[in-house]
Amino acid sequence: MDMLTNAPTTTPIAAPNHVSDQFAGITGHVGLVASEFTYKKDEEIFGEDEPAEYVYQVTSGAVRSYRLLSDGRRQIGAFHLPGDVFGLEASSVHRLAAEAIVDTTVRLIKRNSLERAAGADVSVARKLWIMTAGELKRAENHMLLLGRKNALERIANFLLDMDRRLSVTGMIALPMCRRDIGDYLGLTLETVSRALSQLQAQGVLGFSGARQIELRNRDRLRKMDA
Amino acid sequence: MDMLTNAPTTTPIAAPNHVSDQFAGITGHVGLVASEFTYKKDEEIFGEDEPAEYVYQVTSGAVRSYRLLSDGRRQIGAFHLPGDVFGLEASSVHRLAAEAIVDTTVRLIKRNSLERAAGADVSVARKLWIMTAGELKRAENHMLLLGRKNALERIANFLLDMDRRLSVTGMIALPMCRRDIGDYLGLTLETVSRALSQLQAQGVLGFSGARQIELRNRDRLRKMDA
DNA sequence: CGGTACGTTGAAAGGTGTCAACGCTTGTGG
DNA sequence: CCACAAGCGTTGACACCTTTCAACGTACCG
Incomplete structure (x- = not known):
């Protein structure tokens, strides 16, 4: 596996100045440990219906979340850019698959540690709810776009x-x-x-x-x- | 206002036998009071960007949630049937408008009482998160349908x-x-x-x-x- | 009895998809 | 160093699916 295989065709993305640090609202409260990880261009981060072990935040690069039909048709539900959180699930599996669009670095925290934090601190639980509701709002806007x-x-x-x-x-x-x-x-x-x-x-x-x-x-x- | 104006063209819907009582998981825990209300066919239940004062559950009838473009194009995001909960918001306003499709009866509970319950009981907070995540999952499936x-x-x-x-x-x-x-x-x-x-x-x-x-x-x- | 809402069906138009060709860049290997 | 293949993007020609516009029938209601 050559490090340069699948090198990005665009220059890496720098985090924009207005990144809303959505993790801060969580990690700040309970001191959750966030580690880092890097994915090569087109590498799968997690698959559809795969156990949701981590929650992710893009540090640099970009990620696509998508679902596939059996014949290969694909619907990308969201692009995740630096600062964005993705892979957050209330259930134990991922609803969509995720891949790195270019070489991408993510911060990640364990889902079960998040669950524990939410169980101990109502404000964390509320934060998770609000984040999921925000995703829902975007999804509903996108349905309007796709349908009409x-x-x-x-x-x-x-x-x-x-x-x-x-x-x-x-x-x-x-x-x-x-x-x-x-x-x-x-x-x-x-x-x-x-x-x-x-x-x-x-x-x-x-x-x-x-x-x-x-x-x-x-x-x-x-x-x-x- | 005649009571028979806009009478439904179909017979009222009976609740199916398998209604999952989504409210039970909430009201059961904290004894929230749920009142009832009835809407005539095509009556607005709440508008887009309107303050979210209540959360609703269909008792009988049917409801459509939708967004509009300025020129009148409409995207219905979901149909709500007996047993379904709708109008649940993490923020203080409704993301979509809602109308009765036929004469419809709903149970409703105050949003701020729900907020209080969630603040006092982590399991309620978790339940709210899971319900919103379920809506998100359906929305993502629907994006695949609409797009592909x-x-x-x-x-x-x-x-x-x-x-x-x-x-x-x-x-x-x-x-x-x-x-x-x-x-x-x-x-x-x-x-x-x-x-x-x-x-x-x-x-x-x-x-x-x-x-x-x-x-x-x-x-x-x-x-x-x- | 006439008006309105709803649903079906036909004919034509149009927007998007499909298929193909081409150029450009990048990476590879002779 | 050059030839070549592969990926990406653009553009053209044409097909086709869905929309648009229209007519018609039915049920319901004032």
């Missing part, structure tokens, strides 16, 4: 979301390929590519490399998002 | 779900119209109608009235669900 928005609206929404979450200097450095974006937005990679080209032609955005995007007209995008 | 399944697969999934949840004697008595089904599955009402007609033509199901459906071949449906 057209391709341009979906792309506009995606760009604004990425802009908010990982734009540092006004440039978006996407860690994921067109297929990942398509599987997140319920589109094909070709439709994603065409929509992005169209937005570029309209002057709404500019490329410097396929994954380096500069938004030039956020108001137009917001109006397109429906 | 075709019309027949969506309808097959829907029918099997309704069969499980409200079939008593092998007959499904749908409380909702074709438009509701379409807005739940990310389709138009015409596509829903055509898919159902097609399944009838194939002998997979039979009608006795547009909302009375008998599944004649669940295995075929399960295979169609992908």
